[in-house]
Amino acid sequence: MLEITPAHYMVLSAALFMIGVIGVMVRRNIIIIFMSIELMLNAVNVNLAAFSQQWQHVMGQVFAIFVIAVAAAEAAVGLGIILAFYRNKETVNIDEMNVMRW
Amino acid sequence: MEIIWLIPLLPGIGAAVTGLLGIRFFSKAQTAFVACTSMALAALLSIYAFVQLLALPAEARVYFVVVAPWIPAIPLETAGGIGEFAVDWGFRLDPLSGMMILIVSGIGLLIHLYSTSYMHGESAAGYARFFCYLNLFCFFMLTLVLGSNFLVMFVGWEGVGLCSYLLIGFWYHKQSATDAGKKAFLVNRIGDWGFVLGIFLVFFTFGTIDFEEVMVSAAAMPIEAAGFGVISLICVLLFIGATGKSAQIPLYVWLPDAMEGPTPVSALIHAATMVTAGVYMVCRTATLFTHAPMVMTGVAIIGALTALMAASIGLLQTDIKRVLAYSTVSQLGYMFLATGVGAFGAAAFHLMTHAFFKALLFLGSGSVIHAMDEEQDMRAMGGLKLYMPVTFVTMLVGTLAIAGIPPFAGFFSKDEILFQTFLHNRALWVIAVLTAGMTSFYMFRLMAMTFYGKYRGPAWKSAAVGHEGADHHGADAGEDANDGHGTWHGPHESPAPMTGTLMALAIGAIVAGFVGIPAALGGSNAIEHFLEPSFVVSADHEVGEASGVALAGAGAEHEVSHGVELGLMILSIFVALGGLALAHRLYLKQPELAGAWKARWAGVHQLLFNKYYVDEMYQGTVVRGTMSGGRGLWRFDGRVVDGAVNGSSWLTLVSSWCSGLFDRYVVDGAVNLVGWSASESSFSLRRIQTGLIQNYALTMLIGVFVFVSLYLLVG
Numbered sequence: 113m114l115e116i117t118p119a120h121y122m123v124l125s126a127a128l129f130m131i132g133v134i135g136v137m138v139r140r141n142i143i144i145i146f147m148s149i150e151l152m153l154n155a156v157n158v159n160l161a162a163f164s165q166q167w168q169h170v171m172g173q174v175f176a177i178f179v180i181a182v183a184a185a186e187a188a189v190g191l192g193i194i195l196a197f198y199r200n201k202e203t204v205n206i207d208e209m210n211v212m213r214w
Numbered sequence: 215m216e217i218i219w220l221i222p223l224l225p226g227i228g229a230a231v232t233g234l235l236g237i238r239f240f241s242k243a244q245t246a247f248v249a250c251t252s253m254a255l256a257a258l259l260s261i262y263a264f265v266q267l268l269a270l271p272a273e274a275r276v277y278f279v280v281v282a283p284w285i286p287a288i289p290l291e292t293a294g295g296i297g298e299f300a301v302d303w304g305f306r307l308d309p310l311s312g313m314m315i316l317i318v319s320g321i322g323l324l325i326h327l328y329s330t331s332y333m334h335g336e337s338a339a340g341y342a343r344f345f346c347y348l349n350l351f352c353f354f355m356l357t358l359v360l361g362s363n364f365l366v367m368f369v370g371w372e373g374v375g376l377c378s379y380l381l382i383g384f385w386y387h388k389q390s391a392t393d394a395g396k397k398a399f400l401v402n403r404i405g406d407w408g409f410v411l412g413i414f415l416v417f418f419t420f421g422t423i424d425f426e427e428v429m430v431s432a433a434a435m436p437i438e439a440a441g442f443g444v445i446s447l448i449c450v451l452l453f454i455g456a457t458g459k460s461a462q463i464p465l466y467v468w469l470p471d472a473m474e475g476p477t478p479v480s481a482l483i484h485a486a487t488m489v490t491a492g493v494y495m496v497c498r499t500a501t502l503f504t505h506a507p508m509v510m511t512g513v514a515i516i517g518a519l520t521a522l523m524a525a526s527i528g529l530l531q532t533d534i535k536r537v538l539a540y541s542t543v544s545q546l547g548y549m550f551l552a553t554g555v556g557a558f559g560a561a562a563f564h565l566m567t568h569a570f571f572k573a574l575l576f577l578g579s580g581s582v583i584h585a586m587d588e589e590q591d592m593r594a595m596g597g598l599k600l601y602m603p604v605t606f607v608t609m610l611v612g613t614l615a616i617a618g619i620p621p622f623a624g625f626f627s628k629d630e631i632l633f634q635t636f637l638h639n640r641a642l643w644v645i646a647v648l649t650a651g652m653t654s655f656y657m658f659r660l661m662a663m664t665f666y667g668k669y670r671g672p673a674w675k676s677a678a679v680g681h682e683g684a685d686h687h688g689a690d691a692g693e694d695a696n697d698g699h700g701t702w703h704g705p706h707e708s709p710a711p712m713t714g715t716l717m718a719l720a721i722g723a724i725v726a727g728f729v730g731i732p733a734a735l736g737g738s739n740a741i742e743h744f745l746e747p748s749f750v751v752s753a754d755h756e757v758g759e760a761s762g763v764a765l766a767g768a769g770a771e772h773e774v775s776h777g778v779e780l781g782l783m784i785l786s787i788f789v790a791l792g793g794l795a796l797a798h799r800l801y802l803k804q805p806e807l808a809g810a811w812k813a814r815w816a817g818v819h820q821l822l823f824n825k826y827y828v829d830e831m832y833q834g835t836v837v838r839g840t841m842s843g844g845r846g847l848w849r850f851d852g853r854v855v856d857g858a859v860n861g862s863s864w865l866t867l868v869s870s871w872c873s874g875l876f877d878r879y880v881v882d883g884a885v886n887l888v889g890w891s892a893s894e895s896s897f898s899l900r901r902i903q904t905g906l907i908q909n910y911a912l913t914m915l916i917g918v919f920v921f922v923s924l925y926l927l928v929g
Contacts, residue, residue: 136911210905 405458
């Protein structure tokens with residue numbers, strides 16, 4: 113059976129990250145963009161966990177836990193903003209969120 | 215005699231009253247009353263002053279009155295250091311000015327009386343204006359003769375020039391009259407220029423302009439026998455003034471034209487008084503002139519030439535007043551001839567007799583002109599002695615007087631001049647005798663053409679033939695209903711004020727000469743002895759002085775040559791009778807001979823008839839030169855001066871236009887460029903702010919890639 117090396121993890125992580133980036137770039141629904149950001153965060157987490165296991169060091173896992181905690185806080189704040197925006201604009205389309213432009 | 219300053223002032227008051235009130239409010243009678251009263255008072259006062267003067271002993275016959283200070287002392291530079299230029303309103307009565315005030319006020323009064331009748335055709339306003347000018351003239355003339363210094367004399371001198379101008383141009387609607395007035399005024403200006411310079415030089419030389427002081431200083435100076443010194447220069451300048459006022463060559467041209475004025479004006483101003491001011495001035499400054507023998511000779515030559523030239527022009531004039539005008543110029547030439555040979559007394563004597571007979575002749579001609587309805591051409595007269603006997607007889611007296619037939623006034627004075635000239639200069643004497651013959655000829659020619667022969671004038675109304683002159687007379691006269699001049703009824707004797715004046719002057723023309731009967735005829739020549747103190751400085755300065763010697767020398771010669779004098783008298787009587795006879799033959803006995811002579815001497819006739827073309831010459835040279843000079847200056851003014859002004863304004867315009875452009879494009883442009891560039895750049899830069907979150911995210915991503923790539927590649 114093929115051994116799972118850090119390279120595999122990194123490819124997976126990079127793929128996830130790119131999926132997240134592309135999601136952020138191309139999607140219009142802000143909920144999807146939000147989810148794409150979670151994808152990118154978790155791609156980082158995969159990386160962190162992989163390197164923790166590789167180097168037999170707990171630091172990576174601790175950092176991943178911190179990322180998850182921050183991501184939860186970010187989700188709470190971000191969803192609050194989205195909710196408030198939706199109440200005002202009746203939409204979650206990001207193209208409508210342009211009140212701060214020239 | 216403290217009141218001699220009143221003598222000029224009285225006519226001055228008369229002039230002020232008639233001028234300020236009369237022109238508007240007075241009737242003709244009131245105007246005439248005011249004017250004549252003021253003159254009569256002045257004449258009475260003059261006689262009173264003269265009598266007082268006579269009462270004094272001969273050496274003490276001089277009287278000064280200072281009425282008021284005029285110019286306070288001003289320090290001015292003179293030849294002898296800083297002098298004080300102070301002038302008083304001072305009057306001086308001495309034998310010479312005493313004689314002059316008698317002439318001026320006496321003849322002035324007569325002419326005022328004459329004018330009351332002669333000018334009756336004027337409107338009341340014109341009448342008052344005329345008498346205002348006439349009174350003003352007498353005021354200035356009396357100031358002139360009474361002034362005790364050059365400046366007071368100059369005030370009178372200029373004043374009479376002004377009045378002459380006003381009176382010549384009295385009929386100002388006549389172009390020729392206003393032109394003649396201007397001509398007289400301008401020609402006189404040339405003379406006045408000399409007179410003023412003379413006064414300046416007198417002050418510069420002597421440090422004073424008072425006659426007495428100047429004469430005393432001058433008497434102490436040596437006679438400039440050989441050279442041409444400062445006194446000679448003063449005399450030349452003063453004489454230039456005299457030639458202007460007294461109508462001598464080369465400035466005589468104004469006087470014949472001055473006949474455009476009313477005839478009483480011609481009689482008073484241009485015959486009896488004003489034109490003699492030059493002679494008076496030379497006599498007044500006699501001491502100066504005796505110290506400049508070269509100038510004296512020049513004066514004598516100019517006088518003689520003027521006398522001859524004017525008399526020869528007078529031979530052929532046809533205008534009755536012009537004959538008399540040239541005669542006046544000629545007689546004034548005699549007076550200057552006399553002063554030039556040092557016979558100041560004879561000059562003053564002739565001045566006096568001339569005043570009588572020339573005023574008489576002018577007023578007589580005025581009477582004739584009046585009778586002929588403003589006709590002045592003698593060719594349209596003739597035979598008038600039937601119509602106006604008084605005028606005829608009085609004019610005959612005047613003619614005999616001017617021709618020098620004894621015992622009329624002109625004989626004595628003219629003969630004195632001829633005798634004095636004979637003693638000094640035979641060539642000038644020949645000219646003078648020739649002139650005397652011409653004088654006699656043209657005067658009897660005038661009498662013959664006017665009073666003798668057949669009537670040649672226009673027919674009058676009773677003959678039912680219209681007379682064109684009547685129209686313009688009517689226009690001039692403004693129709694005075696009761697004097698019978700609305701239409702012309704033929705030649706007639708003039709009214710009493712005119713004939714009365716003529717008779718008074720005729721008596722003067724007969725007796726005026728008797729004051730100067732020469733010693734050769736058993737007289738004492740009283741007038742010259744009377745006047746002599748005015749020509750030499752007071753006795754204590756006279757001793758051993760040149761002027762005293764010169765005059766005493768003349769007197770001495772006078773004593774020794776009674777035989778010569780008598781011979782000369784007889785000669786001049788024959789010359790006068792010769793002129794008479796020639797005129798009689800040419801104009802009465804054989805009138806066809808005049809025509810024949812005219813054809814034979816056509817060139818000379820043309821020359822004389824056209825007055826030697828002097829007017830044309832002046833017109834061609836001086837007048838044209840002045841005019842073209844003025845026009846040139848005007849052109850210079852228009853082109854260069856105005857051009858410079860306009861050019862500078864144009865330059866200002868252009869430069870302001872340029873700076874306007876600079877302001878608009880450069881300064882405003884810079885300001886606008888800043889604003890424009892800010893707004894333009896903001897316009898393009900604000901495009902970055904799309905408001906699309908994904909754009910921002912993309913930009914951020916690219917930035918991250920760039921930084922990471924740089925980090926990986928470079929770092």
